[in-house]
Amino acid sequence: MFRNNRKRLLKQKQLQTQQLPVAGQQDLLSSDLDENLQVLRSMYQDCFDVAFRTFLISGQTKAVLIYVEGLSNIEEIDDHVLTPLMSETEGMGRSPRGMLEKKIHISKMKEIRTVADCIENISIGNPVLLVQQEMSGLALGLPKWEKRSIEEPTAESVVRGPREGFVETLGVNTSLLRRKIKSPDLKMKSMKIGKYTSTHVVIAYIEGLVNQTLIEEVKNRLQRIEIDSVLESGYIEELIEDNPYSPFPQLINTERPDVAAANLLEGRVVILVDGTPFVLIAPVSLFSLLQSPEDYYQRYLISSAIRLLRFVFMVFSLVLPSLYVAILTYHQEMVPTSLLISAASSRETVPFPALVEALLMEITFEALREAGVRLPKQVGAAVSIVGALVIGQAAVQAGLVSAPMVIVVAITGVSSFMVPHYTQGIALRMLRFPIIFLAGILGLLGIMLGVITIVVHLCTLRSFGVPYLTPIAPMKGRELKDTLIRAPWWMMNTRPHLTGEVNQYRQSPGQKPNPSGGDEQ
Amino acid sequence: MILFLPQNIIKPFLILLFLSASFLLTGCWDRREVNDTALVLGASIDKEKGKNIKLTVQILIPRAMSGGQQGAGASSTNPQVLVRSAIGENMADAASKLQAKFPRKIFWGHCKAYIIGKNLAREGGIRKQIDFLLRHPEPRERAYLFVSDGEAADILEFKPSLEQYMGEGLRKSSVMHIGISTTVKDFEQMLTGEAGAAVLPLIKVLTGKKTVLVTEAAIFKKDKMIGQIDTKITRGLLWLRNETQVAAISVTHKKGETISLDPVRQTTKLLPTIEKGKWKILVKVTSEGSIVQNGSNLDIMSPDITKKLEKEIGKDIKQRMNLPLKQVKKGMNVDVFGFADAFYRKYPKEWEKVKDHWDKILPQVDVKIAVKMRLRRPGLSTTPAGLKENEVEKK
Numbered sequence: 001m002f003r004n005n006r007k008r009l010l011k012q013k014q015l016q017t018q019q020l021p022v023a024g025q026q027d028l029l030s031s032d033l034d035e036n037l038q039v040l041r042s043m044y045q046d047c048f049d050v051a052f053r054t055f056l057i058s059g060q061t062k063a064v065l066i067y068v069e070g071l072s073n074i075e076e077i078d079d080h081v082l083t084p085l086m087s088e089t090e091g092m093g094r095s096p097r098g099m100l101e102k103k104i105h106i107s108k109m110k111e112i113r114t115v116a117d118c119i120e121n122i123s124i125g126n127p128v129l130l131v132q133q134e135m136s137g138l139a140l141g142l143p144k145w146e147k148r149s150i151e152e153p154t155a156e157s158v159v160r161g162p163r164e165g166f167v168e169t170l171g172v173n174t175s176l177l178r179r180k181i182k183s184p185d186l187k188m189k190s191m192k193i194g195k196y197t198s199t200h201v202v203i204a205y206i207e208g209l210v211n212q213t214l215i216e217e218v219k220n221r222l223q224r225i226e227i228d229s230v231l232e233s234g235y236i237e238e239l240i241e242d243n244p245y246s247p248f249p250q251l252i253n254t255e256r257p258d259v260a261a262a263n264l265l266e267g268r269v270v271i272l273v274d275g276t277p278f279v280l281i282a283p284v285s286l287f288s289l290l291q292s293p294e295d296y297y298q299r300y301l302i303s304s305a306i307r308l309l310r311f312v313f314m315v316f317s318l319v320l321p322s323l324y325v326a327i328l329t330y331h332q333e334m335v336p337t338s339l340l341i342s343a344a345s346s347r348e349t350v351p352f353p354a355l356v357e358a359l360l361m362e363i364t365f366e367a368l369r370e371a372g373v374r375l376p377k378q379v380g381a382a383v384s385i386v387g388a389l390v391i392g393q394a395a396v397q398a399g400l401v402s403a404p405m406v407i408v409v410a411i412t413g414v415s416s417f418m419v420p421h422y423t424q425g426i427a428l429r430m431l432r433f434p435i436i437f438l439a440g441i442l443g444l445l446g447i448m449l450g451v452i453t454i455v456v457h458l459c460t461l462r463s464f465g466v467p468y469l470t471p472i473a474p475m476k477g478r479e480l481k482d483t484l485i486r487a488p489w490w491m492m493n494t495r496p497h498l499t500g501e502v503n504q505y506r507q508s509p510g511q512k513p514n515p516s517g518g519d520e521q
Numbered sequence: 522m523i524l525f526l527p528q529n530i531i532k533p534f535l536i537l538l539f540l541s542a543s544f545l546l547t548g549c550w551d552r553r554e555v556n557d558t559a560l561v562l563g564a565s566i567d568k569e570k571g572k573n574i575k576l577t578v579q580i581l582i583p584r585a586m587s588g589g590q591q592g593a594g595a596s597s598t599n600p601q602v603l604v605r606s607a608i609g610e611n612m613a614d615a616a617s618k619l620q621a622k623f624p625r626k627i628f629w630g631h632c633k634a635y636i637i638g639k640n641l642a643r644e645g646g647i648r649k650q651i652d653f654l655l656r657h658p659e660p661r662e663r664a665y666l667f668v669s670d671g672e673a674a675d676i677l678e679f680k681p682s683l684e685q686y687m688g689e690g691l692r693k694s695s696v697m698h699i700g701i702s703t704t705v706k707d708f709e710q711m712l713t714g715e716a717g718a719a720v721l722p723l724i725k726v727l728t729g730k731k732t733v734l735v736t737e738a739a740i741f742k743k744d745k746m747i748g749q750i751d752t753k754i755t756r757g758l759l760w761l762r763n764e765t766q767v768a769a770i771s772v773t774h775k776k777g778e779t780i781s782l783d784p785v786r787q788t789t790k791l792l793p794t795i796e797k798g799k800w801k802i803l804v805k806v807t808s809e810g811s812i813v814q815n816g817s818n819l820d821i822m823s824p825d826i827t828k829k830l831e832k833e834i835g836k837d838i839k840q841r842m843n844l845p846l847k848q849v850k851k852g853m854n855v856d857v858f859g860f861a862d863a864f865y866r867k868y869p870k871e872w873e874k875v876k877d878h879w880d881k882i883l884p885q886v887d888v889k890i891a892v893k894m895r896l897r898r899p900g901l902s903t904t905p906a907g908l909k910e911n912e913v914e915k916k
Contacts, residue, residue: 328554337689338689441548
C-alpha cells in the first residue's frame with residue numbers, strides 16, 4: 001500500500017516540477033527594440049518596482065534602460081550613462097555600439113544576448129541598456145542596495161578575537177574571507193540554487209589543502225538540490241546532510257570569518273549562501289562543535305582548562321536532571337546521608353514524583369529560554385525577571401517544586417549554554433528529555449541505556465564521509481592535541497588527518513620559543 | 522492528500538514503539554520515591570523474652586523547609602528523628618513487624634550504626650542477626666557495629682549534643698578511631714578469621730553528664746561476648762592492633778612534672794617465631810611524635826634529654842600494651858590481637874596442627890614488646906615556658 005502511495009507521490013512531484021513557470025526564456029534578443037520591450041514588459045507586468053526609461057541616444061537612436069528601483073545606483077546612471085548618451089554634441093555617424101563603449105565610463109560592463117540574461121542582470125541590480133537595431137544589450141555593473149554594515153556576531157561573541165561578522169550580502173562575505181586568506185589558492189566556485197530565488201551559493205576551499213573528492217562530493221550534493229527557494233543556509237544544510245534523522249548537526253554554521261578561514265586552512269569546505277550571514281562548514285566532528293574560536297586566541301593553558309570544563313558541562317547538560325531523577329527514585333543509597341536528608345525534607349511537600357517534577361521544570365525552563373529569544377528586546381528583560389521569580393522562588397515557596405530541583409535545572413541550563421555552537425547545544429538539550437524518561441523508568445540503568453544509544457549513534461554518524469567522533473573513534477593519537485585540550489601553537493605542526501591529509505604539515509617543527517638555548521648553540 | 526510517511530520510517534517507528542512499550546511495561550517495579558521511604562539512621566537489637574529479639578530503629582522525620590524564610594533558624598535544619606521498636610523472632614521478622622507501624626517503606630541504606638544490646642551479646646548467637654545485615658541488599662557492610670552497656674534501644678533515644686542524631690554521632694566517633702571501630706564486614710572477617718575472636722566498641726552512657734562514650738570494648742569469642750575491657754586497656758589494645766590514631770602520651774619525668782607528646786605516626790608489627798616448639802611473638806612498635814607540652818624544667822632541645830625521654834615514653838607504651846595482654850590474653854584467653862593470623866601467615870603447616878586447640882597454645886605464647894620511639898619535633902618553643910635560661914636543666 002505504502003509503495004503505491006510512494007509512486008503516486010513521485011509522479012505528482014514530477015508533474016509539479018513541470019508546471020513550475022520557467023523564470024527566464026532562452027530566446028535571443030531580437031534587433032527590434034519594440035519587440036524586446038514587449039517581451040520584457042509582459043514578463044514584468046504588474047511589477048511596480050521595475051523601471052523602463054526610454055530615451056534617445058544623441059537625439060536619434062531609441063534606447064531603453066531597464067532597472068529595478070532600489071537595486072541600482074541611480075546617481076551613477078544619471079551621471080555616467082544618461083548624461084553622456086543624451087548629449088547631442090557628437091558621435092552621429094558612428095555605429096551605436098562603438099559609441100556606447102566610448103561614452104559610458106563604467107568598469108564593469110557585460111554584453112548580453114538572451115532574454116534570460118537580461119532578467120538575471122536586472123534582478124541582481126545591474127541596469128540593462130537595450131538599443132534600437134542592436135542584437136545585444138549591455139548590462140551595466142551599477143548595483144547598489146541597502147546592506148547591513150559589518151557588525152560583531154551576536155551568537156558567537158568572544159572576549160579576545162576579531163569582532164567582525166558575516167553579513168547578508170554574499171559579495172561582502174567573500175571579501176571578508178579573501179582579506180583573511182590572500183593566496184590565490186583560495187578558490188570560490190559559484191552556483192545558483194532555487195527556482196524563484198536563484199540564490200548564489202559559493203563553495204570556498206583552498207586548492208592544495210582540500211581533498212578533491214570532498215569538493216566533488218559537495219558539488220554533487222549541491223547540484224542535486226531542486227528547490228524553489230533558498231532563504232537561509234539551513235535549507236542547504238538539511239538537503240546535503242549525511243544522516244537527516246540525526247539530532248546532531250553534521251555541518252556547523254558560523255557567522256565568523258575567522259572561524260571559516262581557520263576551517264578552510266584545515267582542509268575543510270565552506271559553503272556561503274547569499275542572503276544569510278551564516279556560512280556552512282563541512283566536514284565536521286563532534287569535537288569541532290565544542291571548540292570556540294577563542295580557544296585558539298587565548299593562552300593554551302587557559303584554553304585547555306576551559307575546553308575540559310566544556311566537556312564536563314556537556315555531559316552535565318545531557319544527564320544531570322536524569323541523574324537527579326534516578327537517584328531520588330531508585331538509588332537513595334548512593335548519596336551521602338546528610339544530602340539525602342536535606343533533599344528528602346525539601347521534597348516533603350512536593351506533590352509530584354521526581355520524574356514529573358523534573359519534566360515540569362525542564363519544560364518551563366525551555367519555554368522561558370525560547371520566549372526570551374523571540375520576544376522584543378524591551379520585553380525580554382521583563383520575561384527573564386518573571387521567569388527567574390517564577391522558577392526560582394515562587395515555585396519553591398508554593399511547594400510545587402523542591403529547591404534542589406531548581407538548582408539542578410539551573411546548572412543544566414547554564415551548562416547547555418556552555419556549548420559554543422548553538423545548534424549542538426540544542427541537540428543535547430533535546431536528547432535530555434528521553435533520558436529523563438528513561439531515568440524515571442529504569443533508574444541509572446536507563447541513563448546508561450540512553451547514553452549508550454547516543455554513543456552508538458554518534459559512532460555510526462558521518463559528516464561527508466568523515467566519522468563524527470574523530471579523532472577519538474577512530475583514535476588518532478596525534479590529533480588529540482586539539483581535541484580535549486588545545487596544544488600550544490608550536491606543537492600544532494600537522495593538520496587533522498582526515499581533512500588535511502593532502503597537505504599534512506601546517507608549519508615547520510621545532511618552533512618552541514627557546515631564546516637562551518637557541519642563541520648559545 | 523499527500524501522506525508524508527515513507528515506508529522506511531514506519532518500520533523503525535514500530536520497532537521503537539514496541540521497545541518503548543517493553544521498557545514502560547517492565548520498568549518502575551522497584552520505584553521508590555524519597556517521600557515514600559522511612560530512612561533508618563540507626564538501629565539496635567536487644568534480647569527479649571524467650572528466643573525473641575527487639576529491633577529498634579531511629580527514623581528520620583523529614584520536614585519541609587519553612588517556606589522561603591531563611592531566618593527560620595537552626596531548629597528547622599535539624600532533622601527530627603523518631604524511635605520505634607518491634608519484637609520478632611529475628612531481624613527480618615522484627616523488621617517486617619516494624620514496617621507495619623510505618624506508612625512508608627523502611628530503607629536501611631543509610632543506617633550507619635547498629636547497636637547490639639549487651640544481654641543479647643552475652644547470650645551469643647549474634648551471627649544469626651548479622652546475617653540479615655550481610656544478606657539483605659539494603660544495609661551497608663560498612664556500617665559500624667557497637668555493643669551497648671545497657672539496653673541498646675536507650676542509646677537511640679539519646680540526643681547527642683553536637684551531631685544531629687545518634688547514628689551520625691556514633692559513626693563520627695568510629696571514624697575518629699578514639700576507641701575500637703568495627704564495621705559489619707570487619708566483624709564478619711574477625712569471626713571467620715583464624716582466631717575466631719572479635720572485638721566491638723562498647724557504648725557507655727554517662728548518666729548525668731549527658732555524654733556517650735565509645736572508648737571501651739567488648740570481647741567476643743566466636744559470636745558470644747565474654748567480657749569487656751575499660752578505656753585504658755582498650756587503648757593498649759589499639760596499639761597492639763595497629764589502630765591507634767589520636768592519643769597523647771604523657772610521661773612524668775619527675776613528680777608533678779609532666780611532658781606530653783602527640784604521636785604523629787605509629788606502626789605495630791607482629792613478628793611470630795617458633796623456636797624448638799616454643800611460640801613467640803615480637804611486637805615491634807615504631808612511633809614518631811612531637812612534644813606538645815613540657816611541664817618540666819628540662820631542655821628538650823638537648824639530644825641527651827630527648828633520648829632519655831624517648832626511652833621513658835617507650836616504657837610507657839610498653840606498659841599500656843601489657844595491660845590488654847594481661848587482661849585479655851591471660852584473663853579471658855581470647856586472641857583479639859591478630860596473633861593467630863600472624864602465625865598462620867608465617868607458619869601455615871605448624872598452624873594446621875594447632876588450629877583446633879589454639880586456646881591451649883595461646884597462654885603459652887611468649888609476647889615480647891620492642892618500642893622504637895622517635896621525638897621528631899620539640900614543638901614551637903625551645904625552652905619551657907616561663908623559665909629563665911639558667912633555670913633550665915640541660916642534662
